[in-house]
Amino acid sequence: MNIYEHTYIALPDARKKDIENIENKIQDILQKYSGKIHKVEDWGLRNLAYPIKKNNKGYYRNLYLEGNNSTIKEIENYEKFDNKIIKFLSIKLNKLPKEDSEMLKEKR
Structure with a gap:
């Protein structure tokens, strides 16, 4: 199993x-592939660098996941068609970070 940092941006009007x-x-997708979420970071509502789908703000969430390539492909495929998600990115990591991300530190 690999470790991934997965960030998605939801519409600014997305509810809890x-x-x-x-x-x-x-x-559900992670359980299907025997993966798991190690850590969730709520970066909150932030300004976007450029408009995406006519939105200037987005609600950011960052997840540290354990899974395989098929897991990430299925998660990203789901997010392509979810109308509440405007952008997402997955990055494969060598190991799980021990500290909070810079974005979360900046939020505090």
Whole structure:
């Protein structure tokens, strides 16, 4: 199993329930492939560098996941078609970071 940093940006008007639904679906996909979520970071509502789908802000969430390539492909395929998600990115890591991300530190 590999470690991934997965960040997604939800619509700025996404409700707490919408975020829970997104992460429940991600959790379901991970369970299907024997993966798991190690850590969740809520970066909150932030300005976007450029408009995406006519939005200037987005609700950022960062997840540290354990899974394989098929797991990430299925998560990204789901997110392509979820109308509450405007952007996402997955990066393979060598190991799970011990400290919080810079974005989370900046938020505090």
